[in-house]
Amino acid sequence: MASDAHCKTILQFFMLERVITVTSLGNLMERIAGSEGNSDALINKINDKIQEFSQKIVKTNCEVTGEKMYVMIFTADDADVKSQLTKDQIDFFYPLMDKIITSSGSIALITALNMGPAVTMSRVTLADAEKFIELFILKKLLLLENGYLYLSPLTIAEFRPYINENYNLDPCMLCKKMLVFGESCPSCCTPIHVQCLKDFLHNSKKAVKCPQCKEPLIAQSA
Numbered sequence: 001m002a003s004d005a006h007c008k009t010i011l012q013f014f015m016l017e018r019v020i021t022v023t024s025l026g027n028l029m030e031r032i033a034g035s036e037g038n039s040d041a042l043i044n045k046i047n048d049k050i051q052e053f054s055q056k057i058v059k060t061n062c063e064v065t066g067e068k069m070y071v072m073i074f075t076a077d078d079a080d081v082k083s084q085l086t087k088d089q090i091d092f093f094y095p096l097m098d099k100i101i102t103s104s105g106s107i108a109l110i111t112a113l114n115m116g117p118a119v120t121m122s123r124v125t126l127a128d129a130e131k132f133i134e135l136f137i138l139k140k141l142l143l144l145e146n147g148y149l150y151l152s153p154l155t156i157a158e159f160r161p162y163i164n165e166n167y168n169l170d171p172c173m174l175c176k177k178m179l180v181f182g183e184s185c186p187s188c189c190t191p192i193h194v195q196c197l198k199d200f201l202h203n204s205k206k207a208v209k210c211p212q213c214k215e216p217l218i219a220q221s222a
Helices: 004-017 022-033 039-053 087-101 109-119 126-138 153-158 160-166 194-203
Strands: 019-021 055-061 068-074 142-145 148-151
Touching: 004 019, 004 022, 004 039, 004 068, 019 022, 022 039, 022 068, 039 055, 055 153, 068 153, 087 109, 087 126, 087 148, 109 126, 109 148, 126 142, 153 160
Parallel strands: none
Antiparallel strands: 019 068, 055 068, 142 148
16 A cells, blocks of 8 residues: 555646546556555545545546546536636637537537637637637647547546536446447447447457347447
8 A cells, every 4th residue: 555655646646637547657656656556545545535625536438549547526516627717718618518528529620619709708719719729638628639629538527417417428338337429339329438349349259249239239440
């Protein structure tokens, strides 16, 4: 078990970065404690100390890359993003998040840029929208992959109550957890996380059928 001093060092890292992959956390623990140790036990120990401050570190998977990671979220009613952004940025971020969620989990960057003047109460130019999106990516609120924007693991984890309350999203058929971006069965359109599907196909020794409709199931992503 990591010492209190080690926990403090790692907590400081989380307060700065908010997101770290499971592999990177193991490497960090090895550097500061001389042993990779048990990451989950370490996170549980830190969570015991920070829960009174409405903070929590949760383990999740990136819906886009499939990477396993830990993210530090705020559990109070208002997500911490409101303290990080200006009013104009918040007025842009929420409609942008809505557009991503209601567009099967991703939108083209050019679409997001053109939303600026239309979705905010104040005048947001194309240049402003570009700066805002760059900031959202820098703060790890959004992911940009191949010209498309996605909600980051941090945003999905921190806004989970908001998303559950405002959107009727079907869960992943395999892990039963919230799904914003993923694939779907080609026959019945039941949603599946990309990584869940890859793991399901990899671990099966026979022809794989959809657990829902029993039709053949294949990965559609590269």
